[in-house]
Amino acid sequence: MKERRRVTIRDVADAAGVSVATVSRVMSGSLTVNPEMAERVRRATEELEYRPNGAAQGLASGMHRSVGVVLPDLSNPYFHGIIKATNVGAARERYRMLVTEWQEPGEELGVCLDVLSRVDGLLVLSARMEAESLRDLASRRVPTVLVNRVELGVDLPMVAVDNFSPMLELCQHLATLGHRRVAYLAGSPSAWQNRERWKAVQQARILGLDPVMVASDGTIEAGYEATDEALGHDPTALIAFNDLAALGAIARLRELGLRTPEDISVTGFDDVALARYADPALTTIVSPKAALGEQAWVMLEASLRGERLEQPPLLSAAFVQRASTGPAKGARA
């Protein structure tokens, strides 16, 4: 029942018979310390089960050894793939990740700055954050990396996947199958990725596609709900903003007695884990989540060191055909 006091660096120093400065040096792996002394310190550390106080380290060094990740939706599996990879990189250099989910637009900057009181840098995965806020971040010289968002006029490193080309390829695939009238189940209107994808779909007019956009937002539920409106335009294919929306759409189609792809084709984007296991397996675009997450870390790490790496090119994503697309059904109505 005894209330044991926290073990501090002082205790270790006393136990090892050295100064606190020396203990600190040993802990940080400094080489300018007598090996025998270092050994004594290490032993004392073990013995007392000493754990440095993070707050004190943060205060004294001005570094928190952690980075904040700001994302709009923790439940979207697409983000997992990314931050998992980032986490690996971060852990390698003993950095911790502080994941913050939040949705309300407008509040973004406040949240970021708040998080910033305990982190050294920021990874912004949020597509919706206002450019204004980003510029603010940039002007404060906060090490920040933007993920999947290319914002002209914002002076921050960005890493992103090329959305345009693979989406065009996907359209090409649909066109080849004879589709003409297609509905695009949109993502969040302010999201860069949504704009890029829609741009590609529109571009596909030259391939013979006749696209219409239906508002939605990249969740299963939204995909499910937007499907009815999309069907109002009598399309032979549904191009969903992402896999989740595609899955929702397929579920709704099934409910309505429409088969995928016999009656109507559906495509996704991202290739989340489920895409391959769904019925039918989703024709989609394999977004290089791991590479993206890794690259994000590399850029961020450089920013933390005060370096500014050259802007890397967009990562490429690959179109993959599975079972959810097929020949267009003869124009109905």
Added chain:
Amino acid sequence: MKERRRVTIRDVADAAGVSVATVSRVMSGSLTVNPEMAERVRRATEELEYRPNGAAQGLASGMHRSVGVVLPDLSNPYFHGIIKATNVGAARERYRMLVTEWQEPGEELGVCLDVLSRVDGLLVLSARMEAESLRDLASRRVPTVLVNRVELGVDLPMVAVDNFSPMLELCQHLATLGHRRVAYLAGSPSAWQNRERWKAVQQARILGLDPVMVASDGTIEAGYEATDEALGHDPTALIAFNDLAALGAIARLRELGLRTPEDISVTGFDDVALARYADPALTTIVSPKAALGEQAWVMLEASLRGERLEQPPLLSAAFVQRASTGPAKGARA
């Protein structure tokens, strides 16, 4: 291009013409301060865009205003429902959540203690952590709450869902449909939830079920892969440890030309978002994720205040029948 120095409490104090102590009091909402002064301070705070330094606050007060969440797999949507709810509670009291994912068993305690250098308490969602480590945590008087894990001999508050009863109900449902030979696609062997669910399945012998267990681990991939072995036992139904495994199993069955539920029934557990949208929609058990997350926060918050709430009863989960289960096919072979 000017390198602006961080705004400190000192700057605010000077700007408002008061002492730092007063600024601190205003920031913390203390009432023993002249309203007019408080207003001046607030204005200065705005003006200078002052953000308290988290590390310094942590050091001085001994509180970090954040809690650590330790979980084995970020990509399992089941956890999202839980931590989302916890996060709401935590945010309400201005606590931040530090989510740490890690898998390697053995390392658990080290990770926890490491995380502990910057948090006030811990939420352990990891089913696999050794009881020994938990006892250690308890003996260190670290405010900790165990989620979905009931461990006798560990003196820590726990919140959990009743796995046994609904699983038994699910078995009853299968029995009623005429199933006899069933295969249980197991979760992680050391997980409490897995033991409970398997116990219920075994208990169902008295309902006429004849269960066999197949090793697996609660991911889509694992469910997919364990299916072949399960089929070796010639079951009429597959009882998966959770929805993810069930989805994987269904995908494999489809590949093998077996229809669900006509040829073989499949059940899940958890009711993740996709369960309802899958084809066929999953018969599963609706785990009260939000309630669990909330309750976890309530318990943890009490622990942080040094109080020890009474152990709450297990939360109940509801069996829900959807389309993935049907009458047993006449015993084959």
Added chain:
DNA sequence: GTCAATCTAGGAAACGTTTTCTCACCGAGA
């Protein structure tokens, strides 16, 4: 009108590190 009790705000001491000085010591070159 004095004195005690109460309340408010400032001064200063923590909090546990890192890091900058500073100093003692050592071997080498003169």
Added chain:
DNA sequence: TCTCGGTGAGAAAACGTTTCCTAGATTGAC
């Protein structure tokens, strides 16, 4: 032998808060 870089370790000064303690002001009672 004396001085001079160079090296390794301790003393002490940050780091930016919170909070305890105390001095002064204000109020109320006599």
